[in-house]
Amino acid sequence: MNYFLPFTKILLFCVVVILCSLSLPCRGKDTLTLGESLQDGDTLISKGDIFELGFFTPGEPNRRYIGVWYRSFSTKLETILWVANREKPVTNLSGGALALSPDGNLIVTNTGSDMLWSTNISTPISNNQSRIVQLLADGNIVMNNSDGTTVWQSFDYPTDTYIPGMRVGLDLQTGVNQVFTSWRSKTDPAPGNFTLGIDPGRSTQLFVWDGRRPRWRSGRWNGQVC
Missing domain, CATH: 2.90.10.10 (Bulb-type lectin domain)
Structure with missing residues (x-):
């Protein structure tokens, strides 16, 4: 009885499985x-x-x-x-x-x-x-x-979205205020009119501005909640 052909198929199958398993960890570079x-x-x-x-x-x-x-x-x-x-x-x-x-x-x-x-x-x-x-x-x-x-x-x-771990705040020494800025439109990511950030007047409040006009504020922080 000739066992050569089935053995060849089994060997080829094993090679394919090994190659596929080796390729699984490969992913895009970071x-x-x-x-x-x-x-x-x-x-x-x-x-x-x-x-x-x-x-x-x-x-x-x-x-x-x-x-x-x-x-x-x-x-x-x-x-x-x-x-x-x-x-x-x-x-x-x-x-x-x-x-x-x-x-x-x-x-x-x-x-x-x-x-x-x-x-x-x-x-x-x-x-x-x-x-x-x-x-x-x-x-x-x-x-x-x-x-x-x-x-x-x-x-x-x-830009306009908070990701856990992101720093958004006011540097009291340099005056740099990190804010979120809306897109200009759904199809244009250029800076829009609305921004969200900490009040540069050091009132410990979050503000939403429409240009330079305040549209919403959180209230003062009392050490626990606004």
């Missing part, structure tokens, strides 16, 4: 390093597959933005959590990119040289350091030096 770029159509995926960073279009197809959204939702436009170039969209559909520039900033470019957005930090990369950008498991985009020093993070620059 980091960018100097010299790398994220092109339109590519994404970064956080550990745990909860958050995703990449290009999206909320309205007109020739207006592209870099944003972070919940990966598990089928319609990402309903879960856009943070937007980088919200005031200057990429209009060249084949030329948009997110990259680390030689000066150590994270930038969004339109055609390679036309810069639309930058982290705009002045901390240079020293000769004995490297710099890396990572989408963390909590949805924060951090830019770290190789010694672990964080030089920039998206949680310090909220």
Whole structure:
């Protein structure tokens, strides 16, 4: 009796199973390093597959933005959590990119040289350091030096949505007031009229402003509740 053919099929089946199992842990990368770029159509995926960073279009197809959204939702436009170039969209559909520039900033470019957005930090990369950008498991985009020093993070620059762990507050020394700012419309993530933040008059209240006009306030904080 010839057992060669069944044995060959079994061996082939085992090889396929092993290859499939080896491929299961593979997933999208979550980091960018100097010299790398994220092109339109590519994404970064956080550990745990909860958050995703990449290009999206909320309205007109020739207006592209870099944003972070919940990966598990089928319609990402309903879960856009943070937007980088919200005031200057990429209009060249084949030329948009997110990259680390030689000066150590994270930038969004339109055609390679036309810069639309930058982290705009002045901390240079020293000769004995490297710099890396990572989408963390909590949805924060951090830019770290190789010694672990964080030089920039998206949680310090909220757009219109709160993500647990995000910092929103008033720095009494510098006067910097971190606020949430609405989209201009459902299809335009540019800053709208409404903002939410802490009263810069130091009244320990949350305010919603329509431009400069207060529209709502929480009441003073008494140490426990407003």
